[in-house]
Amino acid sequence: MSEPKLIKTIKDIPKEELFAPGHRLCAGCGIPILVRMVLKAIPGPKVVVTATGCLEVATTIFPYTSWKVPWVHNAFENAASTASGIEAALKILEKKRGGKNAKVIAFGGDGGTFDIGLQALSGALERGHDMIYICYDNEAYMNTGIQRSSATPAGASTTTSPAGKVIPGKLERKKDLIGIAIAHGVEYAATINPAYPVDMYNKIAKAALVKGPTVLHYYTPCPTGWRYDIDKSIEIARLAVQTRIWPLYEYDHGVYKINVMVKRPKPLEEYFKLQGRFRHLLRPENKWLLEKVKKDVEAQWERLLKLAEVS
Amino acid sequence: MKAEVLGRGIRVGMNGNSAVAYAVKQADVDVVAAYPITPQTIMVERLAEYVNNGELNAAFIPVESEHSALSTCVGASLAGARVFTATASQGLALMYEILWIAAGLRTTIVMALGNRAFSPNINIHCSHDDAYAARDAGWIQFFAENVQEAYDLVLQAFRISEDKDVLFPSIVNLDGFILTHSLEALNVLKDEEVKEFLPPKDPVNPIDPDNPMTYGPLDLQDYYIEHRRQQAEHFKASYPKIVKILNEYSEFTGRKYSPVKTYALEDADIGIMILGSSAGTVRYTVDRLREKGMKVGVVSLTLYRPFPIEDIKKVVKGVKVLAIMDRSYSFGSPGAQLYMDVSTALYNLRERPLLFNVIYGLGGRDLTPEHVELIARRAEEVAREGEVKETQIWVGVRE
Amino acid sequence: MAKWRSWKELPIANILPTPGSSAEYKTGSWRALKPILYKDKCIRCLLCWVSCPEPAIDRLEDDYVEIDYDYCKGCGICANVCPVKAIEMVMEE
Numbered sequence: 027m028s029e030p031k032l033i034k035t036i037k038d039i040p041k042e043e044l045f046a047p048g049h050r051l052c053a054g055c056g057i058p059i060l061v062r063m064v065l066k067a068i069p070g071p072k073v074v075v076t077a078t079g080c081l082e083v084a085t086t087i088f089p090y091t092s093w094k095v096p097w098v099h100n101a102f103e104n105a106a107s108t109a110s111g112i113e114a115a116l117k118i119l120e121k122k123r124g125g126k127n128a129k130v131i132a133f134g135g136d137g138g139t140f141d142i143g144l145q146a147l148s149g150a151l152e153r154g155h156d157m158i159y160i161c162y163d164n165e166a167y168m169n170t171g172i173q174r175s176s177a178t179p180a181g182a183s184t185t186t187s188p189a190g191k192v193i194p195g196k197l198e199r200k201k202d203l204i205g206i207a208i209a210h211g212v213e214y215a216a217t218i219n220p221a222y223p224v225d226m227y228n229k230i231a232k233a234a235l236v237k238g239p240t241v242l243h244y245y246t247p248c249p250t251g252w253r254y255d256i257d258k259s260i261e262i263a264r265l266a267v268q269t270r271i272w273p274l275y276e277y278d279h280g281v282y283k284i285n286v287m288v289k290r291p292k293p294l295e296e297y298f299k300l301q302g303r304f305r306h307l308l309r310p311e312n313k314w315l316l317e318k319v320k321k322d323v324e325a326q327w328e329r330l331l332k333l334a335e336v337s
Numbered sequence: 338m339k340a341e342v343l344g345r346g347i348r349v350g351m352n353g354n355s356a357v358a359y360a361v362k363q364a365d366v367d368v369v370a371a372y373p374i375t376p377q378t379i380m381v382e383r384l385a386e387y388v389n390n391g392e393l394n395a396a397f398i399p400v401e402s403e404h405s406a407l408s409t410c411v412g413a414s415l416a417g418a419r420v421f422t423a424t425a426s427q428g429l430a431l432m433y434e435i436l437w438i439a440a441g442l443r444t445t446i447v448m449a450l451g452n453r454a455f456s457p458n459i460n461i462h463c464s465h466d467d468a469y470a471a472r473d474a475g476w477i478q479f480f481a482e483n484v485q486e487a488y489d490l491v492l493q494a495f496r497i498s499e500d501k502d503v504l505f506p507s508i509v510n511l512d513g514f515i516l517t518h519s520l521e522a523l524n525v526l527k528d529e530e531v532k533e534f535l536p537p538k539d540p541v542n543p544i545d546p547d548n549p550m551t552y553g554p555l556d557l558q559d560y561y562i563e564h565r566r567q568q569a570e571h572f573k574a575s576y577p578k579i580v581k582i583l584n585e586y587s588e589f590t591g592r593k594y595s596p597v598k599t600y601a602l603e604d605a606d607i608g609i610m611i612l613g614s615s616a617g618t619v620r621y622t623v624d625r626l627r628e629k630g631m632k633v634g635v636v637s638l639t640l641y642r643p644f645p646i647e648d649i650k651k652v653v654k655g656v657k658v659l660a661i662m663d664r665s666y667s668f669g670s671p672g673a674q675l676y677m678d679v680s681t682a683l684y685n686l687r688e689r690p691l692l693f694n695v696i697y698g699l700g701g702r703d704l705t706p707e708h709v710e711l712i713a714r715r716a717e718e719v720a721r722e723g724e725v726k727e728t729q730i731w732v733g734v735r736e
Numbered sequence: 737m738a739k740w741r742s743w744k745e746l747p748i749a750n751i752l753p754t755p756g757s758s759a760e761y762k763t764g765s766w767r768a769l770k771p772i773l774y775k776d777k778c779i780r781c782l783l784c785w786v787s788c789p790e791p792a793i794d795r796l797e798d799d800y801v802e803i804d805y806d807y808c809k810g811c812g813i814c815a816n817v818c819p820v821k822a823i824e825m826v827m828e829e
Contacts, residue, residue, distance in 0.1 A: 036782045047790035048758035053809035058789040071546030086554035092758040096544045099553035100438055104408035111412025114396040118367050119418055122394055128546045149401030223786045257812025260787050443749035551752035563743035564750050
């Protein structure tokens, strides 16, 4: 495997923009921060596949497109399988007729990845296609109006898991996407966060150079769905890491590494009180759920520490 | 009727699945992405063997479902590859939403369909449910009557789909088990002959990092209907090129291919229209009925979509009664699918045959010469009475 | 830009052969608040440039930045991340 060009500071991030403004993503949306970074961190020719969702819908309203690379949208649950077909075709055509190859990048929201798209992702990972799969996780089906997904964290209020008088929000835990990827034998998987841009860039660069499937899980602040003041996207993203509810870590060829070691976590209440989807957890009648969430966050952190220790 | 050795090629014995796989191999396909389902499994297995033995230089992608199979094919076709897939019944139903996308994005995928009945109850034998289910989505559709046709139509399908005046994906239908698993004699072309008829794919607007395009954007109310209209007009306009290529292949091989096939129809009062392998049974019965003095003939369709409206109008001129046989059923419809297609095509003619619909063969129920004679006699009765009292009958059912 | 009217004029296959054409859609009209950059305070850390969703912040040759008001939606992320408060959000006229 050739060595990735890692950076030390933001200044080293390439200037070229392969993603044009004028798209209709919400003001303050975390998704395009990811897209701009991905297109900069991955060198050479690229092809992007995107599942139906916020990113696809808002950036390609005919006759406008924000994409300056070849971009394919097929359906909701098949970003990974469509990407598989492109990857295999480019590879065989290069072999048979000297065609041009390109790195295949698949974007899916948490809906198109954790839920309806999980089978296609599983198949693509198992078959070992050379692609980088990036899930932009805004923790609900945002494009259709904030319905819960299996990536919605426990305690969050969504339209299909509303904080009601009897059931105060989503009770189920968030699925472990990185764990699922590792279980498929993926050699590199990592969480990335827009409040840590240098870390994000380097992980994308590393993942892109692996010859095989890699999975990146991106924390996507969503002002519309999470109900916070729109300028706070990066602030909330940093708090997510600093409260340990979203650990920043990577799995690199068998070794778990926690990239931001949070020795003294900020209290989760600070994170929850900024977002309308969580504020009900701070009410006395919901204390039991708040405690349960806190316990789960700690348990997840301890588990990660142990994994980092033994690997 | 005696069997004849027809046209160019080397005489071999193969079942439908093997013949299709052989044609795909000779077509030097680039990508195969398919999920096994009875009765198509042998096709997929054969192709995996060819690839792993180095006989076919293609990417064989063992996808994890039919929905992923067609999704993968769409990606591969957009990337410029010659692509093949195959499925049946439930598998086609599972990939249904992608059928429309594959056609709308003008991919050139060729799919073989081992026609099999829809559940419930689960049945692995022949109905045309799956073929009909695809009919609105914008795929070119062929029906093979025997293994020779299955082989020939797959080769023609690649050439037709990839033609710059066409650019639509196509389906070759072959009856499940009856053709997929039956050993028949056929003539296969030499590899060089296939290469002569079918050069490598020259893709239109393939994915190209030096020429970045957006494939599959979103349409609001201001563009969707124009996009659909364009696709509709292009699909209609592809008809002459389809016929041209069928003719070219006919000349190349000496085996005649055209959208509509007729047998003993020129002076017939009664016509029986049918798709797929049972056409053979109908022709066999028609020979016997002709001996008894009945003026009866057969119409079968090799091309089902785009529907050969003008050709059908021409061949049924003078026919008094046409029995339209459907190997499927459409609940709550005025008739089954082929019946609806034909009656719509003929409706505005001043002079047109009386029509009735026959449901037969579902779930692999055999169509016998006795059934065919029953249908022909009924058609005679309708001709005598001058009216159709019952528009739809079923044959071969224990009442 | 080609404003395709008739179905006959549309590119085939629902394709868009115009990369980056969203730049013709000026989302600057979305703003309620507007960022004002005080260049003398700027330390050229580029955090605003990397965090802008549009992007509506151009990175200049010398690593100073310039706000592109054609596209800026006024989200205020730039003002929020700036470590020296060199960007101030004011009401749009």
